[in-house]
Amino acid sequence: MEFEVKSNQLIEELRQHGIRERVLGAMKSVHRHLFVPEREQENAYGDYPLMIGFNQTISAPHMVAIMCDLLDIRDGMKVLEIGAGSGYHAAVMAVLAGSGHVYTVERIEPLALLARQNLKKAGIENVTVIVGDGSLGLPEYAPYDRISVAAASPEILDTLTDQLKIGGKLIIPVGKNYQELYLVTKTDGLKKEVKGDVVFVPLVGKKGF
Template sequence: MHHKTRVDSFEPIRARLVNSLQGRIDTHISKQVLQAMMQVPRHLFVRESDASHAYEDYPLSIGHKQTISAPHMVAIMCTLLDVQKGMNILEIGAGSGYHSAILAELTGPTGKVYSVERIPELLKFARNNLHNTGYHNVIITTGDGTLGLPKHAPYDRITVACAAPTIPPPLIEQLKQGGKMVIPIGESVQDLYLVHKNDTISKEKSGGVVFVPLIGEHGF
């Protein structure tokens, strides 16, 4: 989906990052996610001064006490979500728009990604980044992410890029039957959970993580 307008000098180091993720023995990253990460130019989703570090596997500050997650964490979350083409996706916490772009690659032109960002400056940053890289099926709005985005519900998949004290009830309500959600839960010590919504809600722990707090009515 990303249309290159000039030679991408970062492509070799992006390939090196993707290959290193593929070679990790501690976790499985899906082929579809690796392909999506090869397509998305992460250096165009960080601050210009950090572009040379864009393909290192660690988080980077994007200002306003927020970060762009480490590539391996985005890869793990997206693999757990198991996004299929044409899905309707909700993201809580757009940040720089990088994770949104990966989701857009995974759901394809027939799908939609809706993202909620509470910080106006980051909303503008993410919108610009997505526009400049050609991801036009991502819609970012401002608001309280713990309330979800009822207007475009229900969602096949929901991903939350900040840690909540518990799973916000509105997000469960807005998840389709058979849908999946990935969300970090906890305060200083957090765990990443994969949530399934069928006749009942089930959740499975996927490992320890560190995320910024989810602020809002059903957050911190």
């Protein structure tokens, strides 16, 4: 009951940010306390990042909401996430994708295992967690309708834009210590829009830092 009260309070706070109801509904249906370490349970519905081990974080709920809102994930879409973490962001996107599927890449194997366990606990079945170098994307399942990057990249990566469908969207933080959040839409070229200032852990990999 305590988690439900805190979850409702969080959703109401996010509503004040103008987040669409579809996204709020997805976030309401995914219990964030299932995706944080036991020591952080009481903070699960606070609107701030939390450490999940291996110097990695679970993003603040408002950031998950904003990124999902900007991506406009629809039923049946194929989504790629870079940086699975504990699996929470993938779970929210999976609800939005409905009959679609989310592929999420995590470079730290124990975190990938944790994400799989958490997603199972949460009853999320349309997510595949893969251990690998997310800076290279996941070409074997490309092209994707949407790509979400939960780590700071040195640039908008062509390895990712090349794996987008025409009409597809990519959300990616670009910069080192502080980043700008870019929404990239692929048409006959790439439309790039800055959507705000953010702070993420670095993207580590061949095309990352």
